[in-house]
Amino acid sequence: MSNEMFGPGTPEELARQWQELEDDKQDALTRIRSEKYNFKEGWEKAILTCRNCSKNDAVVYDPDRAERHARGEGLVQDIWAEAPQAYREKMIGLRTGMWVCEDCWENICEKQNT
Ligand SMILES: [Zn+2]
Numbered sequence: 001m002s003n004e005m006f007g008p009g010t011p012e013e014l015a016r017q018w019q020e021l022e023d024d025k026q027d028a029l030t031r032i033r034s035e036k037y038n039f040k041e042g043w044e045k046a047i048l049t050c051r052n053c054s055k056n057d058a059v060v061y062d063p064d065r066a067e068r069h070a071r072g073e074g075l076v077q078d079i080w081a082e083a084p085q086a087y088r089e090k091m092i093g094l095r096t097g098m099w100v101c102e103d104c105w106e107n108i109c110e111k112q113n114t
Helices: 011-036 063-070 085-096 102-113
Strands: 044-049 056-061
Touching: 044 085, 056 063, 056 085, 063 085
Parallel strands: none
Antiparallel strands: 044 056
């Protein structure tokens, strides 16, 4: 291994590079946590059925936020600002009863593109 791989190699430079790696790791962890969206105390569970393929999928949600959404106090992207898009789709489905699973969304998008 040559020193060139690590840039100039001064202690300050190495410390900065190390910090960048740490920041990336934190970003990745944050993303993974929000995608999992694990059950929290006081949350409720609902079953959504895909309108296209009739597949069922369970979803957990914060009833307070769902109520705010149902009252029209904000858009789904405001109320679930930190949630991934697939989760927001489920929250819309919960309110409207219209939900299409991710597999079907992909199929629909593919068809539209061809
Ligand atoms: Zn489906």
